[in-house]
Amino acid sequence: MLLKNIFYILISAIFSVGCSFVFVGYLSLNNYFWPFSIGYFILLFFIINVFYTFKIESEEFTQLLVGGFIVKLLLALIIILVFSIRKTDYLSFALHFISHYILFTIFEIRYLLLLIRKYPFKPRPHEK
Numbered sequence: 001m002l003l004k005n006i007f008y009i010l011i012s013a014i015f016s017v018g019c020s021f022v023f024v025g026y027l028s029l030n031n032y033f034w035p036f037s038i039g040y041f042i043l044l045f046f047i048i049n050v051f052y053t054f055k056i057e058s059e060e061f062t063q064l065l066v067g068g069f070i071v072k073l074l075l076a077l078i079i080i081l082v083f084s085i086r087k088t089d090y091l092s093f094a095l096h097f098i099s100h101y102i103l104f105t106i107f108e109i110r111y112l113l114l115l116i117r118k119y120p121f122k123p124r125p126h127e128k
Contacts, residue, residue: 012107
């Protein structure tokens with residue numbers, strides 16, 4: 001499963017780089033921080049997806065998923081808020097960062113669907 005995790009993260013990184021090249025080349029939204037944004041998401045999503053992989057059979061997996069999505073969204077919004085102090089590059093940074101967040105989230109959901117199919121929910125004896 002770790003190889004699938006790395007595969008989905010690499011695919012989302014490739015799409016994120018392509019998206020950033022489109023922003024820089026065609027829309028003239030040049031920002032020098034987009035490689036750091038991709039690195040941040042690669043590290044964050046790798047750690048969280050490995051955590052999901054090891055906790056898939058836990059009873060609290062649903063709460064873990066919701067908590068993970070909330071933490072990632074709050075971290076992304078805090079980073080955008082902190083970067084908004086720098087008014088000159090704000091729009092460009094925000095577009096790059098949000099597009100990377102969306103692409104990584106799409107491929108994370110694909111990975112989670114793969115995990116859920118492989119390890120279907122087993123009801124506890126008193127839930128039958």
